[in-house]
Structure formats: C-alpha cells, structure tokens
Amino acid sequence: MTETARQRPEFRNINAISDLPTYRLPAAGWVSILHRVSGALMFVLMPFIIWMFDNSITSEISFASFTAAFNVGIGFVPGWFMKLVALAIIWAYLHHFIAGVRHLYMDAMHAVTKEFGKSSAILTLTLSLSLTVVLGAKLFGLY
C-alpha cells in the first residue's frame, strides 16, 4: 500500500439522518443508490404486482375487478392511490431496467471511464424519468 493510500481518512458510524442528506452525489451515485431503492421497492410491493398479474389473467370477472381497482378504488383505498402505487412500480421498473442494462453494457464493453460513467448515468436518469412521466400521464388519463 502506498503512503497516500494509508493516510486516507476513514468515515465510520455514518448517521443516516444527519449525515446522508449532506452528501452531494454525482449522477452515477444517484443511479447506483436509486438502483437499490427501486429494487427494494419492487421487493416490498411484490405481492401487489402478483395480485395484479393474477387478477388480470385469471378470468373476465377478475380482470374487471382489476381494472375497477384503478378506476373506482378497492375497499377503502381510492383509485387514484392505486394508480400512484402503480406509478411508483413503473418508475422502479424503468429505473432498475435501464440502470441494469447500463451495468450489463459496462461489463460487456469494459466501459469503465469516468466520462462514460457520467454520461450514461445522466442518460439513465433522463430516460427513466421521462418514460415515467409519459406512462404516468397515460395511467392518469391525460391523453
């Protein structure tokens, strides 16, 4: 180990509440942490995703209750809230998908330069957010 490497400061016991919000992440850092956040979100919402899959393919009747859940709500949950949850899943899927393809591309092409990391991260964020807006507008019936 070189002298400079040994003298690098170490930060332990990072406080999630007081320290993390002060961090200024580069674009690639945002892609990275959002990759984790989107994955965790889909893990938590997995029963809801399977509920949608189950109801949408099982029968005409279950398909009708599936669409009704988003149009008029289900139980005490209003339809707009269901759409909001669906929108969260749409964003999570898009981000996780595009950031994942970025990972695969970097692995396959040995694309590990700082410049490529930055430009591809910005592309990932732009694509995932704009596609979320487009699909979200469709989901909420704006076009």
Place this chain on the structure above:
Amino acid sequence: MSVNYGSKRVVVGAHYGIRDWLAQRVTASLMAAFTLVVLAHVIFTSGPIGYEEWAGIFAAQWMKFLTFTTIIALLYHAWIGIRDIWMDYIKPVGLRLALHVASLVWLIGCAGWAIQALWRL
C-alpha cells in the same frame, strides 16, 4: 476496527463472488428478454387490449414456459439483491438471519402464488 478491506478483505463466507455476480447478470438478461417479448406482444396487438388479448399473451405454452423461467429468475435475482442490502446495513447476526429467513419466506411465497396464477390459465 481491524482493516478488512482492500487486500486484507475477508471474502470467506460472504458469498460475494463470481457466482452471484454472474447469476445476477444472467437472471437480469432473462428478465429483460421476457420484458421485451411481452412488450412486443402488447405493441403488435391491434386494437384495445381487453381480457382476451391480455390473457392470450400468457396462454400459449411456450409463453408459460418463458414466464415460469422468468419467475424463477426473479426469485433468485431478488434474493441476491435483498440479501446484499441486509449484509450491507444490518450488522447484528441474529437480526440479519431473521431478515434473511423472512426475505426467503416472502420471495418463495410470492413465487408460488405467481406460478399458480400462471399455470391455472
């Protein structure tokens, strides 16, 4: 705390390694391919998509085959990802084990439900 990173990194037992790294990429590729197939079905269906059209996508035997594989890939992929999250943030061994078991129960239960819904079609 003793140095356990860089050349002194303890790698034994963590199961971070080429196997999981590769599994994560192979399962990701399978799911990405499945996404493109479903997307192609949706795009090339003419007219509005109701129950018949939507369920019809998954009714073909080869599509059930592919969907089943994707569910298994998802199960494995999510397990590696979630386990990495617990290993990064949760240090007490007992709590980590409990969360690992809970994650497995969650994932296997979800996979069973998805597979049942698929093969009932």
